[in-house]
Amino acid sequence: MSAAASSDRRGLYPPVEPFASGMLDVGDGHSIYWERCGTPGGKPAVFLHGAPGGGCSAKQRQQFDPALYDVLLFDQRGCGRSTPFASLESNTTWHLVADIEALRELAGHDRWMVFGGSWGSTLALAYAEKHPERVTELVLRGIFLASQQEANWLYKYGASELYPETWSEFAGHIPAAERHDLVAAYHKRLTSDDPAVRLAAAKVWSMWEGVTVTLLPDPEMLADFTADDHAVAVARIENHYFSHDCWLEPGQLLRDAHRLRGIPGVIVQGRHDCCTPPAAAWALKQAWPEVELQIVPDGGHLFTEPGITDGLVRATDRFAGKAG
Known part of the structure; x- marks a missing residue:
């Protein structure tokens, strides 16, 4: 569970442009944006972004060797370039799992590697446990199991002790009488008929x-996070999912981890990840002993942190048969 020495750490691959892209009508009024990067006929992989509601970025493509991979990235329902924007209708975990299967069929792959971080790890586990026969390997970062304990850490007590000044702003946006359930209080505002109310709540939620x-501290990343469109999509969709326990039964992902047996996997987890603390990754390791758990001693949550990048790139290289 050790990380590579700092001097030996791998970085991201150079920027790459898609060789194909398009929109897929997945029904329910939704069309999702997809793109394929790397080399046609290379090792099939699908990338699952986080939040939920975050959308894909060009830098996320760089976690895969473009000479070896044919990787499909897509914006999940309601976010990024998918339409309708920030829609909560017919937008659940199981709709997204079905979308992944539709994209696999579109790409013409029988099986593929599944890569997901943060919420993407949740979705990757839900997909792999439902369709284990379609998954060749799993590469996961910042494990989130959608438990009440994890939600409480972020929205009741835990992270609030580490960032008290930002927590004061987050909780302070809600009247004192409603602060006993901040997720519900924000849901009320993020689904308001008043666009100004929605945007104000979205910006505070996304800042937190x-x-x-x-x-x-990363002022540039925070500016992107709280930009109007990004904030609205992330806050509305994320709150929508958390308000419904991500449409998962309590403990479901750990309960069904036996379905992952035989699938090679790597978890890259930051020791100092304040968004998705290491306890969830450790619990998953106990339920799925075959997975390789790498705890990065100087790592937080984001894939762009040096130790996290190193672990992820080494994992994708290894699963493509690349030595070193």
């Missing part, structure tokens, strides 16, 4: 998340 995902 932006602070918890950074190991060190």
